[in-house]
Amino acid sequence: MALCGDDHKRLLNRINRIEGQVRGLRKMVENDRDCFEVLKQIAATNGAMHSLGMFILEDHLKGCVSETLRDREKHDALINQVMDIFNRLSK
Amino acid sequence: MALCGDDHKRLLNRINRIEGQVRGLRKMVENDRDCFEVLKQIAATNGAMHSLGMFILEDHLKGCVSETLRDREKHDALINQVMDIFNRLSK
Amino acid sequence: MALCGDDHKRLLNRINRIEGQVRGLRKMVENDRDCFEVLKQIAATNGAMHSLGMFILEDHLKGCVSETLRDREKHDALINQVMDIFNRLSK
Amino acid sequence: MALCGDDHKRLLNRINRIEGQVRGLRKMVENDRDCFEVLKQIAATNGAMHSLGMFILEDHLKGCVSETLRDREKHDALINQVMDIFNRLSK
Numbered sequence: 001m002a003l004c005g006d007d008h009k010r011l012l013n014r015i016n017r018i019e020g021q022v023r024g025l026r027k028m029v030e031n032d033r034d035c036f037e038v039l040k041q042i043a044a045t046n047g048a049m050h051s052l053g054m055f056i057l058e059d060h061l062k063g064c065v066s067e068t069l070r071d072r073e074k075h076d077a078l079i080n081q082v083m084d085i086f087n088r089l090s091k
Numbered sequence: 092m093a094l095c096g097d098d099h100k101r102l103l104n105r106i107n108r109i110e111g112q113v114r115g116l117r118k119m120v121e122n123d124r125d126c127f128e129v130l131k132q133i134a135a136t137n138g139a140m141h142s143l144g145m146f147i148l149e150d151h152l153k154g155c156v157s158e159t160l161r162d163r164e165k166h167d168a169l170i171n172q173v174m175d176i177f178n179r180l181s182k
Numbered sequence: 183m184a185l186c187g188d189d190h191k192r193l194l195n196r197i198n199r200i201e202g203q204v205r206g207l208r209k210m211v212e213n214d215r216d217c218f219e220v221l222k223q224i225a226a227t228n229g230a231m232h233s234l235g236m237f238i239l240e241d242h243l244k245g246c247v248s249e250t251l252r253d254r255e256k257h258d259a260l261i262n263q264v265m266d267i268f269n270r271l272s273k
Numbered sequence: 274m275a276l277c278g279d280d281h282k283r284l285l286n287r288i289n290r291i292e293g294q295v296r297g298l299r300k301m302v303e304n305d306r307d308c309f310e311v312l313k314q315i316a317a318t319n320g321a322m323h324s325l326g327m328f329i330l331e332d333h334l335k336g337c338v339s340e341t342l343r344d345r346e347k348h349d350a351l352i353n354q355v356m357d358i359f360n361r362l363s364k
Contacts, residue, residue, distance in 0.1 A: 012117060015113065015116055015117045015120060018113055019110065019113045019117070023110065026103060029102050029103060029106060032099075035148075036175075038147060039144055039147060039148060039176045039179075039180070040176070042141075042143060042147070042180070043144065043176065043180050044179075045140060046137055046140050046141060046144075046180070049133055049136060049137050049140070050133075053133040053134065054265065054268070054269065056130060056133070057126075057130060057265070057268075058261065058265050061264070061265075062261050079240065079243045083236065083239070083240045084127075085130045086239070086268055086271075087236065088131065088134035088135075089133070089268075089272060090272035145359065148356070152355065153349060167335060170331065174330070174331045174334075177359055177362075177363070178327065180359075180363060181323070181359075181363035190302070190305075193302050194302060194303065197295065197298055197299045197302060198299070201295045201296065204288065204291055204292045204295055207288055208288045208289070211281070211285060212285065217330075218358060221330060221358045221361075221362070225326065225361035225362050227322060228319055228322050228326075228362070231318060231322070232319060235316065238311060238312060238315070239308075239312060242308045263309050266309075267309060267313070270312075270313065270316035270320075271312070271315070271316050271319070
């Protein structure tokens with residue numbers, strides 16, 4: 001089950017922005033910036049990443065899932081994957 | 092309060108690795124990889140980022156804090172910052 | 183969509199145990215126990231609660247969802263609920 | 274390091290309210306209430322618990338810590354405890 005929807009481009013834009021945040025973080029460390037500013041940048045980057053994950057998961061569940069669900073076995077496999085991801089993302 | 096300790100280089104290495112993870116993530120999306128693989132990569136990157144934050148916070152509390160704490164007012168300001176950061180990181 | 187499965191009893195047992203943990207917490211505070219012991223108890227109780235939530239969600243998705251999913255509109259409503267709950271639980 | 278401040282009573286009130294939330298949760302399961310309502314109750318209880326933990330930690334750091342910090346060895350032990358609790362609460 002690959003990414004679906006025509007949101008590919010929007011997705012890449014979000015990832016590019018996160019890459020920019022990480023580069024910003026490195027710059028802050030190189031320039032020996034205040035410790036709490038660095039930590040805020042980390043928290044912000046994590047927040048952006050987490051909401052990207054939520055967006056992908058929602059998009060996936062809404063867009064690609066339908067056919068899977070007609071098949072009982074695939075359905076169970078999907079639920080297992082969803083729960084596994086939930087557990088990883090909520091840590 | 093800037094970053095302290097001689098761990099600057101180790102810190103930059105960890106940030107570089109995280110940058111690599113984000114680039115890997117973009118590659119996965121570009122190549123239309125399986126949705127759950129993408130989500131696992133996001134969760135792993137978030138985990139690396141979170142533990143980087145914990146590392147910086149610990150390093151900071153251990154290394155730079157001492158003199159601050161002799162001063163009551165600065166002490167309270169520091170605790171407020173710590174609680175603020177922890178609230179951001181635990182979201 | 184109510185709880186399904188015959189796991190009602192097991193569920194109540196888990197909730198009873200959590201109630202016991204909260205009562206234990208109160209006792210610790212009444213007895214003026216060490217602050218970090220209290221915080222560990224809070225973290226343990228939260229962990230038990232979180233995994234109870236995951237268990238209920240999984241049970242629900244696996245057991246009750248099938249018929250819902252044949253209906254496109256209900257399907258979307260379900261996904262919205264799942265994402266909403268996940269956002270609440272991962273905070 | 275026990276709980277300090279005269280906030281003992283307020284603390285117990287908060288714990289009592291959380292106990293009430295858990296009892297409410299059990300009632301909901303007994304009455305076979307809608308699954309997502311149950312999950313919202315779990316998320317709300319977890320939120321109350323988490324912010325109780327934050328409150329206790331902040332109170333502790335502000336109120337009881339000062340003398341500890343004059344002693345280098347105790348200081349390091351304290352920081353270790355704080356980081357350990359952060360890690361537990363942010364899971």
